[in-house]
Amino acid sequence: MLAAAISASATAVLFLPVGVGVPAAHGLAALSLLERARTAAGRVRLRLALFAGSVAAGGLNHLAVSQLASFQGELTGDRHFGLQLLAVTANALCLVVAIAGVVVAVADGGTTLVGLRRVLDGWMIAGSLLTLGWVLLLHRADQSVDAFGSLQDLARVVTDILVFGLLVAMRYSLKRPERTATTVGVLALVALSASDMMRILMPAPGTWYGIPCAAACSITGLILIAVAPWLAGGTSVVDVDQRIMPVVGVVAAFVPVAICVLALTAHTMVGGRTNVVPLVLAGSLLIALGIRQGIIHADHLHITREATTREALYRALVDGTRDVITIVSLEGRVRYVSPAAHHVFGYRPEDLLGARLPLYCHPDDLTPLMHAVETLRQEAASGIRGPGRRVSCRVRHANGRWRHVESTISHHTEGMIFSSRDVTDRVNRQEVLEHLAFHDALTGLPNRALFTDRVAHALRKRITRAAPPAVLFMDLDGFKAVNDSAGHAVGDALLIHAARRLQASVRAEDTVARLGGDEFAALLEGEAGTHPLRAKDVAERILSALTQPYQIAGNEALVSASIGMTLALPGVTPDELLRQADEAMYEAKRAGKGRIRMHSPQPRQTGYSPSPEAGQTATPLQSSDEPAAHELGRGPHTAGTRNP
Known part of the structure; x- marks a missing residue:
């Protein structure tokens, strides 16, 4: 499907005029999103409908800007003002509706703190890119180019960058198999942002070997948006509560701040002037970073309390049960033994740590035990979490006698977990009953x-x-x-x-x-x-x-x-x-x-x-x-x- 989309965009760029190809791509993307919304439900339908409205508003903005450029000097004051108002209004709608759609998706799953953290992540990415874009705009104005004429193009860049940032934040909140559609959406926003940045930085007509670069990027990005909702994860709900962040997720939050600092530093070093906009953007990023780190800290405190409560409950359950709970690594080494081991088998739990399987098992019962262990080991290696295995064997007590034990072996995050119960009395009673059934x-x-x-x-x-x-x-x-x-x-x-x-x-x-x-x-x-x-x-x-x-x-x-x-x-x-x-x-x-x-x-x-x-x-x-x-x-x- 991606290959077909790229082929279609190449065809449109080569054979359609810019004034026809770009509006047609907007219309195609809007219709595709609306059609996909018909097959979805709930917030997913709302999200896709908002995206379709944003794309349609973007197309209307492009048409208004194209009319302004085509009839420059020929339009009366009222018509010129009307087109400008239409362009600004359409651009504002595109911006607001697109961000609303992504926020609906991002805030769809997880706790309130997690949803706020995702929004802040999106803003930090978008804010850093906005700062970079504004610095480029200032650099163009310092070169005696009409900055006001480029402001309309920059408005579209604002939309693209903000949505891009939120999409990146949303992508890492999805399960890995469901990231395809979001990844394609991010690539589409990259193409659209590149198109709008080219209109700001490149002199007209901005062609390369006769190919209009800005139009080519716009058509490619819009066709990718049309394809994205039909890929894996196109209608997924963000329901992965990723409260525990990896180290790279914490460190990555400082990258947007570094981008802002580098952009402002480079602009100042080449003699450029600085106004209040990039300073406000950079300040907002610093504030967002502080709030984000505070949210992460608060959430980690909640996680710590919850983990402490769960651990206390787990300890009470494990220590209070007469079953012996044993955690064994995939290599067969004992990692944990519950206190019941001393009562049931006569061994102190600390003396069993580090021992290897089979642990005091009767030689005649080794085969079924090790077969069950090997089966779970192979399942863990292949990423399968099958049902637990029930094994009966004899275990030598500390006093030298053999005890009959029933164990349920299941998967555990650290390897395997054994839940073992002494059934010697039951086995003895069963043997007595069997003896009475066949003996005088x-x-x-x-x-x-x-x-x-x-x-x-x-x-x-x-x-x-x-x-x-x-x-x-x-x-x-x-x-x-x-x-x-x-x-x-x-x-x-x-x-x-x-x-x-x-x-x-x-x-x-x-x-x-x-x-x-x-x-x-x-x-x-x-x-x-x-x-x-x-x-x-x-x-x-x-x-x-x-x-x-x-x-x-x-x-x-x-x-x-x-x-x-x-x-x-x-x-x-x-x-x-x-x-x-x-x-x-x-x-x-x-x-x-x-x-x-x-x-x-x-x-x-x-x-x-x-x-x-x-x-x-x-x-x-x-x-x-x-x-x-x-x-x-x-x-x-x-x-x-x-x-x-």
């Missing part, structure tokens, strides 16, 4: 749900020709009599002793479970399940352990056990495997109790050929004259039907 409350052994899950897991991980798992199903014979005669407390103690004997009779990697009542089960994997005779050895060891006398509260209790065994064939399900073991155990009871029975069904899949040592026969393990368990065909029954 009396004996602590796995319950039926967990045992079934482990059987399913053993079946899933079994591969072809690998050792099949074996399942033993046990029921205590005579437990009901002990429980009824000696009481439930003795019965419970007997069950606990039986559970310990079961655990001692198998390997650590095998699983022993209490299924309910006086029923127990064991899952034998690996070597124990490779051969029925080896599984039988485990079963006999269990039977021998369970039939030993129980010393409970000074009394001796005797019980026996019936044990059913089964080996997993390909394709069997966990429920079927448990049913087979239960059938074998029931057959052991039918055979006289205190016995071991093996369930040995036919293979379920074609192509499965058990080896002779696999023991898949109908022969019972107890004696050759007893029927095999699989011949009974009796379905499973639950604990309590035999021994309630």
